[in-house]
Amino acid sequence: MANETWLPTLITKTPQEGFELAVKLSRMGVKSTQPDVEILKKLRPEYANSADGLTAASQVIALNYQTISTANGYWR
Template sequence: MSDSVQLIPGNSLITETPEEGRALAIKISRLVIKATQPDAAVRERLRPIYAEDAAMLIAIGQTVAIEFATIAAANNYWKK
């Protein structure tokens, strides 16, 4: 993996709201792809492939859901 990619923006999973948590989950999911495939040209070349593949899109959704579950737990599910 690339050492130059900060995988947790701001080095924290803490967010003010679930909406911010969901946005962070999407960001983290994208950073994982960038870290595992650091070549931007390759990522651009692959984008049309997964954009047309329902199974790959579902997998992306699952990845975001897993990241969001982790963030929700870190935020005590935003219980006040």
């Protein structure tokens, strides 16, 4: 992860692209803790099929979207 550029900028063209970047940051937060893609694949059903897990994922996205929205001046 350290060797490839995956986050060149926080600036996006639209609010929606910003939301997609927030989703990406949330995933990279997971990946930085568990880099093994095989394990991540195995865990996916555990939260993607759990109401609590999905709400928690949405919460992390909301936090990252706060950061990205501020960075972009709220696309005003």
